[in-house]
Amino acid sequence: TVNPESIASLTGSLDLARTLFFVSSKSGTTVEPLSLESHFRSSLYAIATATGSGTGPGPSSPAPGSGAGRRNFVALTDPGTPLSERARAGEFGTWVATPEDVGGRFSALSAFGMMPAAAAGMDLHRFAESAALMAQQCQGDAKGNPGLQLGAFLAANALEGRDKVTLITPPEHAIFGMWVEQLLAESTGKEGKGLVPIAGEPLLQPESYGNDRQFVVIETARSEELQFQQTAGELESAGHPVLVVKASGPDKHGVAGEFFRWQFATAAAASLMDIYPFDQPDVEAAKIRARELLSDLDQDLDTVPLADALRSLEDIVPPAYVALIAFLPESANLTGAFSSLRRAISEKxxxxxxxxxxxRYLHSIGQLYKGGPRNAVVLGFVSGKYDDLAVPGASYTFGQLSLAQAGGDFAVMAERGQKVMPIRLGDSRTENPSRELIDATEQVFG
Incomplete structure (x- = not known):
C-alpha cells in the first residue's frame, strides 16, 4: 500500500527497531517498496536521533552515510538493478540476488518467496519437498499430470466462452486465491484475451452465476469435505464446469506444491489459448501516466456520484464483469462492505x-484490465480525503502518489476500451466510508 492512513497506522503498531523489512523489487525501481523503505528508514532515523542510539539509517535517509537501522533492511532484487547497487554500497544488512530468468509472478519458489517464508518460521526443507514432489508428478503424461489437467480444464472452458475462473477456497486458502489471481491475470490477460480470475467472491446460489463461469474448488484436509462436495455437486447440476483440486500436503508447507501446480497449469493453459505467459506488456503504461500526473499535481480526478455509478450496473449482462478497485485504507469493515456489494451485483x-x-492490484490483475477482454465495467474508488504524509526524499506525499496511480491507471484502462467510473468515497462529512458504501448498495439494489 501507499495509502497514508494505512502506513501511519502500521508504523504506530510496529516496534520498528525490532522489525525486519524485506525490500523486494525485481527491477529495483518499483515505487511502492522504495517509498515505504524511505518512510521506515526515516522513522528509524527519528528513533535513533531521539534515543542517541545511532546517527541515521543509511544513505537514503535524511542523514547520509550512516548506519543505524541498516541491519533492519534486506534487499531482494536481480543483479545489476539500482537496488542491488545500493545494496553493494552497504545500505542494507543483507542483499539476496534473485534469479533474472524468473518472472515476478512465477517467483514464489525463489528467494522472493523463500526468504519471507524462512523468516516466518517455515521449514524450508519440507517446503521444497512439497514443490519437488509436485514437479515430479507434472513430468508425467496427461492422465497423471495434475498441472496439465488443471491447465487443460482452464483453457478448454475459456475457449468455449467460460473465461471467468471462479475460485472457491476454504478460509485458510483465501490469500492463496489472491496469488492465483495475479498468476492467471498477468500471464494470460493480453491481446484482448485472457482468463479472468474471480477470487474472494461471496458464495452464491448456482442460479446467480452466468454462463461465462468455470469453477475450481480447492479442497484441503482441514476443509469441510462434505460441504465442498455438496457445493461442487450443486454447481455441476446447474450446468457449470467444476474441477475439485485436492491441495498438496497435510499442512501449510503443502502450499509450495500448489505454487508449482498452478504455475505449470497457467503456462499450459496459456499455450493452449495461444498466449505468451511470460510478459506483461500493458503494466508500464499506467506507471508512465502516474509519473506524468505526479509532475503536475494540480490535475484533479473527475468522479461520478456513487449511487449513479451503481445504478448504471443494473442492465449489464455476462460476459461483461464488474471490477471494483479501492485506493482506500484496507480494513475488515471496508472489505466486508465491498463483499456485500459484490454479492448484490451478481445476484441482480x-x-x-x-x-x-x-x-496492489496494479501488480496483480491490473494487466488483465488493460490488456485482456474489453468487457469490464470498472468502479474505481479513491478517498475523499488523504492525510498528508511525506515520502522522504520525494517532492510528493503518499496521498498524492496514491491519487496519481489511480488516475494514471483509470486513464489507461479507459483508453484500452474499458468503461471506467472513478468514485470518491468518504470526505470531511463522511467519517465512515464502509457505511457510505453499504447504504448506497442497499439504496440501489435493495
Whole structure:
C-alpha cells in the first residue's frame, strides 16, 4: 500500500527497531517498496536521533552515510538493478540476488518467496519437498499430470466462452486465491484475451452465476469435505464446469506444491489459448501516466456520484464483469462492505465481480484490465480525503502518489476500451466510508 492512513497506522503498531523489512523489487525501481523503505528508514532515523542510539539509517535517509537501522533492511532484487547497487554500497544488512530468468509472478519458489517464508518460521526443507514432489508428478503424461489437467480444464472452458475462473477456497486458502489471481491475470490477460480470475467472491446460489463461469474448488484436509462436495455437486447440476483440486500436503508447507501446480497449469493453459505467459506488456503504461500526473499535481480526478455509478450496473449482462478497485485504507469493515456489494451485483445481474485494493492490484490483475477482454465495467474508488504524509526524499506525499496511480491507471484502462467510473468515497462529512458504501448498495439494489 501507499495509502497514508494505512502506513501511519502500521508504523504506530510496529516496534520498528525490532522489525525486519524485506525490500523486494525485481527491477529495483518499483515505487511502492522504495517509498515505504524511505518512510521506515526515516522513522528509524527519528528513533535513533531521539534515543542517541545511532546517527541515521543509511544513505537514503535524511542523514547520509550512516548506519543505524541498516541491519533492519534486506534487499531482494536481480543483479545489476539500482537496488542491488545500493545494496553493494552497504545500505542494507543483507542483499539476496534473485534469479533474472524468473518472472515476478512465477517467483514464489525463489528467494522472493523463500526468504519471507524462512523468516516466518517455515521449514524450508519440507517446503521444497512439497514443490519437488509436485514437479515430479507434472513430468508425467496427461492422465497423471495434475498441472496439465488443471491447465487443460482452464483453457478448454475459456475457449468455449467460460473465461471467468471462479475460485472457491476454504478460509485458510483465501490469500492463496489472491496469488492465483495475479498468476492467471498477468500471464494470460493480453491481446484482448485472457482468463479472468474471480477470487474472494461471496458464495452464491448456482442460479446467480452466468454462463461465462468455470469453477475450481480447492479442497484441503482441514476443509469441510462434505460441504465442498455438496457445493461442487450443486454447481455441476446447474450446468457449470467444476474441477475439485485436492491441495498438496497435510499442512501449510503443502502450499509450495500448489505454487508449482498452478504455475505449470497457467503456462499450459496459456499455450493452449495461444498466449505468451511470460510478459506483461500493458503494466508500464499506467506507471508512465502516474509519473506524468505526479509532475503536475494540480490535475484533479473527475468522479461520478456513487449511487449513479451503481445504478448504471443494473442492465449489464455476462460476459461483461464488474471490477471494483479501492485506493482506500484496507480494513475488515471496508472489505466486508465491498463483499456485500459484490454479492448484490451478481445476484441482480448474474455478472462476475473482481475486487482489489490499490495499488496492489496494479501488480496483480491490473494487466488483465488493460490488456485482456474489453468487457469490464470498472468502479474505481479513491478517498475523499488523504492525510498528508511525506515520502522522504520525494517532492510528493503518499496521498498524492496514491491519487496519481489511480488516475494514471483509470486513464489507461479507459483508453484500452474499458468503461471506467472513478468514485470518491468518504470526505470531511463522511467519517465512515464502509457505511457510505453499504447504504448506497442497499439504496440501489435493495
Amino acid at each position: 445481474t448474474g455478472v462476475a465481480t473482481t475486487f482489489g485494493y490499490g495499488p
